[in-house]
Amino acid sequence: MGEASPSRERGVRVQIAGVRRTFEGEGGEVPALAGIDLDIAAGSFVALLGPSGCGKSTLLRLIAGLDRADAGTIRVSPEADAGGATFAGGVVRSAATSTAFVFQDAHLLPWRSVLDNTALPLELAGVDAATRHAAAREELSRVGLSDAEARTPAELSGGMRMRVSLARALITRPRLLLLDEPFAALDELTRGRLDDQLRALWAELGMTVIFVTHSITEAAYLAERAVVLTPRPARIVLDRTLDLPTARAATIRLTPELGREVQVLQEALERGGA
Numbered sequence: 001m002g003e004a005s006p007s008r009e010r011g012v013r014v015q016i017a018g019v020r021r022t023f024e025g026e027g028g029e030v031p032a033l034a035g036i037d038l039d040i041a042a043g044s045f046v047a048l049l050g051p052s053g054c055g056k057s058t059l060l061r062l063i064a065g066l067d068r069a070d071a072g073t074i075r076v077s078p079e080a081d082a083g084g085a086t087f088a089g090g091v092v093r094s095a096a097t098s099t100a101f102v103f104q105d106a107h108l109l110p111w112r113s114v115l116d117n118t119a120l121p122l123e124l125a126g127v128d129a130a131t132r133h134a135a136a137r138e139e140l141s142r143v144g145l146s147d148a149e150a151r152t153p154a155e156l157s158g159g160m161r162m163r164v165s166l167a168r169a170l171i172t173r174p175r176l177l178l179l180d181e182p183f184a185a186l187d188e189l190t191r192g193r194l195d196d197q198l199r200a201l202w203a204e205l206g207m208t209v210i211f212v213t214h215s216i217t218e219a220a221y222l223a224e225r226a227v228v229l230t231p232r233p234a235r236i237v238l239d240r241t242l243d244l245p246t247a248r249a250a251t252i253r254l255t256p257e258l259g260r261e262v263q264v265l266q267e268a269l270e271r272g273g274a
């Protein structure tokens, strides 16, 4: 059975122009991003692919408003991010643009139940307990975790913890969902299931998704568009709309079409010097 086509209704457009970022390291300057230009359409699903340490997380943090570029601009529209963002308890809170960030580590609070972890962004926003718990139950059901709401994180598998992290991100109804290698620590089967779940959530909720991964096959399977970066300082070596159907069934993993896209991305990584 195939997926529904994405609604794209809630997504924001992300325009990145001439973005550079250099860090001050102990041994001198560490240039991370060397001029990134990207125009990401509202409601699209983009994979960012590149070798370790090339600057992928840096770019994601800049988009989230958690860091500032040395040069260039990042514009998120229709709502510009007026007040910058803060990161607390595994949750990015942004003044105007609703942006959610999911990391490789689920960042759950160990003493809180699954329900209260999921409800955290609404609690931080001052929403009353009955309303936030009802919303948390809805999100937990969306990620298939209704039965686990009373458990603590220690009682969950790695895949379940990541689903709680996704539910907690979705409870804010983000217009922009940023994921930084979210499933990298999971076994392949669990990772594949979560990839499918993420695509289904995107199709249903219509936010813009930017997904950082090291995995070429994951990038090709998940995304509509893949952006391949060179080793640090990162430049774009390939920006490609994948030649695959927008609505995908899991069986596409076995097709030559997907294999061809994997090959194109692999060649771009090698061309970039990875």
Ligand SMILES: Nc1ncnc2c1ncn2[C@@H]1O[C@H](COP(=O)(O)OP(=O)(O)OP(=O)(O)O)[C@@H](O)[C@H]1O
Pocket (backbone or CB within 6 Å): 023, 024, 025, 030, 031, 032, 050, 051, 052, 053, 054, 055, 056, 057, 058, 059, 232
């Ligand atoms: N706050 C910082 N201070 C100094 N150097 C930094 C800082 N943040 C990142 N860097 C450096 O910038 C470069 C890019 O880091 P970044 O985390 O963006 O890479 P990445 O592509 O996400 O890596 P990985 O795939 O391994 O997670 C690295 O060399 C890193 O050491």
